[in-house]
Amino acid sequence: MNSLQHTAGIIFIVIGLGFDVFGCIGLIRLPDVYNRLQATTKCVTLGTCSILLGAFVLKGLGATGVKAMLAAVFLLLTSPVAAHALARGAHKSGVKLWSKSVVDKYKQDGN
Amino acid sequence: MKSRLVLFIVGFIVWSLLTWPLDFQHLVAGLAVAALVAFITGDLFSRRPYYFGHITRYIWFCYYVPVFLWECLKANIDVALRVLNPKLPINPGIVKVKTTLKSDAGLTFLANSITLTPGTLCVDIDAEKGILYIHWIDVKTQDTDKATELIVRPFEKVLKKIFE
Numbered sequence: 001m002n003s004l005q006h007t008a009g010i011i012f013i014v015i016g017l018g019f020d021v022f023g024c025i026g027l028i029r030l031p032d033v034y035n036r037l038q039a040t041t042k043c044v045t046l047g048t049c050s051i052l053l054g055a056f057v058l059k060g061l062g063a064t065g066v067k068a069m070l071a072a073v074f075l076l077l078t079s080p081v082a083a084h085a086l087a088r089g090a091h092k093s094g095v096k097l098w099s100k101s102v103v104d105k106y107k108q109d110g111n
Numbered sequence: 112m113k114s115r116l117v118l119f120i121v122g123f124i125v126w127s128l129l130t131w132p133l134d135f136q137h138l139v140a141g142l143a144v145a146a147l148v149a150f151i152t153g154d155l156f157s158r159r160p161y162y163f164g165h166i167t168r169y170i171w172f173c174y175y176v177p178v179f180l181w182e183c184l185k186a187n188i189d190v191a192l193r194v195l196n197p198k199l200p201i202n203p204g205i206v207k208v209k210t211t212l213k214s215d216a217g218l219t220f221l222a223n224s225i226t227l228t229p230g231t232l233c234v235d236i237d238a239e240k241g242i243l244y245i246h247w248i249d250v251k252t253q254d255t256d257k258a259t260e261l262i263v264r265p266f267e268k269v270l271k272k273i274f275e
Contacts, residue, residue: 019187026194034246035203038232039190045227046187066131080226080233081219087234087246103204103253106234106244 009058016050019043032098033090041083048075113160115153119145158215162274171272178269179224186229193248204250205234208259210241210267217274224266231262 026039052068052075059065097104126141127133162168193200212218215238222233222243230248237243245262252258 019191022187022191022194026190029194029199030201032203034205034232034234035201035248038230038246038248039194041226041232042183042186042190043194046183063131066128070125070128076227077223080223083226084222084233087232091234097205098203100202101204102202102250103206106205106207109207109244 005057005060009054012050012054012057016047016052016054019047019050023047031100033095034087034097037083037087041079045075045079048072114157115149117160117163118153118156119149121156122148168273171269175266175269175273178265179227182224182228182265186227189229190248200249202249203247204253205244205246206250206253206258207255208243208245208263209255210243210259210263212241212267212270212275213238214274217270220274221263221266221270224270225262228262228265 020043023040023043026043027036030036030039049072052072055068056065059068091106122145123141126145127138130137130141157163210218210221212221218236218238222236225231225233225243225245232246232248234244234246243263245258247258247262251261
């Protein structure tokens, strides 16, 4: 493994960790379920994919690298579905939007 | 029957990647597992399996992936900046947008793309009326048509070519 490959892999992992931390900060700072889901799905998806990409760059096309890329694809496919299910379930069970929210068309349409 | 064949091929590819590097024993086991899964759940996989034979759909999909990844990157930076800003500049709400996509796969990909792009999260879909309810972290307009223009348009054209 040459040093350029090593450096690139470490950089990807550091970026990924940074975005994961931003996602966690968002989880604490934002006011309600829906906004928190926004922060966690977006930041954590890219953050974790970036960590997996870093693992792929470090390990190359071996057993580890290919599994890392496959895990990234599955994460991209499933993470938004989970967020959608949580948001819909929260709204159906009567979790209110933040008091300063501007509009709730979903409630207005009688769902 | 054709749907089973497509699922068999997809399942076998996923199995091969999971057990990388390729090895004779793994491939034989993969053939057996993929055949079993395709036999049991194959007819649920796709309603229109002949779509998998259209080359142009794959080409449009290759165009869609970089567009999607770029939007995803922008979304992450956008949310990170909002979260790190001491004033917490959010203006959230749930808006309604319309779509002309009809197929299940197309709607699923549209909802997933919307969720992973800047400031929007898909809350529910009404497939019959073609309506999506979107939680928007920074509501710019409450009008359905304008919101559709802003949120759905970038993806709808490409997804229509892939899935409809």
